[in-house]
Amino acid sequence: MEDQSKQMKLNxxxxxxxxxxSVRELQQGIDTHCCLVAAILGENVxxxxxxxxxxxxxKRSRERSLxxxxxxxxxxxxxxxxxxxxxxxxxxxxxxxxxxxxxx
Numbered sequence: 001m002e003d004q005s006k007q008m009k010l011n012x013x014x015x016x017x018x019x020x021x022s023v024r025e026l027q028q029g030i031d032t033h034c035c036l037v038a039a040i041l042g043e044n045v046x047x048x049x050x051x052x053x054x055x056x057x058x059k060r061s062r063e064r065s066l067x068x069x070x071x072x073x074x075x076x077x078x079x080x081x082x083x084x085x086x087x088x089x090x091x092x093x094x095x096x097x098x099x100x101x102x103x104x
Contacts, residue, residue: 078093
């Protein structure tokens with residue numbers, strides 16, 4: 001019974017930490033949107049004002065995650081291609097590299 005109680009406390013702590021992290025991320029998003037609205041309403045919109053805000057956008061974060069995943073896939077494909085001498089893996093690696101670089 002004691003182990004079950006201990007496990008329940010750990011689960012509650014994990015849940016509380018996850019909620020706290022989520023609330024912090026939501027607050028950062030709200031702050032970003034407030035800055036953006038203030039810049040637009042104040043007609044103080046310029047590239048210098050928007051770039052820092054764009055870097056905080058979830059899409060940018062997702063793009064960075066996708067880029068990292070593609071780089072990892074390219075590395076794995078390169079190693080596999082060497083081991084198996086596969087033309088298909090080489091073609092896939094080249095295609096992913098060109099997409100990552102933006103020359104597709």
